[in-house]
Amino acid sequence: MTAIISEETRLRDDIVAVGKSLFDRLFTFGSTGNISARLSSGELLMTPTNASLGSLDPARLSKFSAEGVHIGGDKPTKEAFLHQCMYCERKGAGAVVHLHSTHAVAVSIIDGLDQEDLLPPLTAYYAMRVGRLPLVAYYPPGDETLANAVAEKARDAHAVLLANHGPVVAGASLREAQYATEELEETAKLFLMLRGERIRPLTAEQRDALKGR
């Protein structure tokens, strides 16, 4: 007999697998970071507050109705409003990943970078998966007034960097959000490694040639 696995069961398992993979590879630490994903009904699954992404329980993920009401699972991440505001601004988003990945956090603390586009297009994959990375001003974690600041920046960018905190990235699918978050972190690492060197980022023409890839 073939078991029919529902969309929700599969998505719950995917969130747990992506969380564990990111945690095991040191993309976030302790109980930091949170993940959400959207079901075709418009309902959202989210990681619970104070949970380690390395040991999530699929049955205990928080669930929100399409109208944004918490309807099941453990108490949701304190950044639930942040995830919800990304879905509002990014209509095609199927998932949102927020991490405290070290090199991206370091970039979020450097003064004097272009606040509308923090990192140069060092590689083709950064240009393809992230594109532009604006900075969102500092707010304490879980501060709901952060939503307006994020909404403003997320209107024209699917990845934003919270000052002195970490990245928030939307993707059409959970895998796309994961891959873009990883690309962002690796590019932040490259950027820090190359500080003080004369560098040769992609030109505008080279970037344009990547559109649609």
Ligand SMILES: O=C(CO)COP(=O)(O)O
């Ligand atoms: O990253 C975090 C806060 O910004 C983690 O918070 P939660 O444990 O509430 O998800």
Ligand SMILES: [Zn+2]
């Ligand atoms: Zn955080």
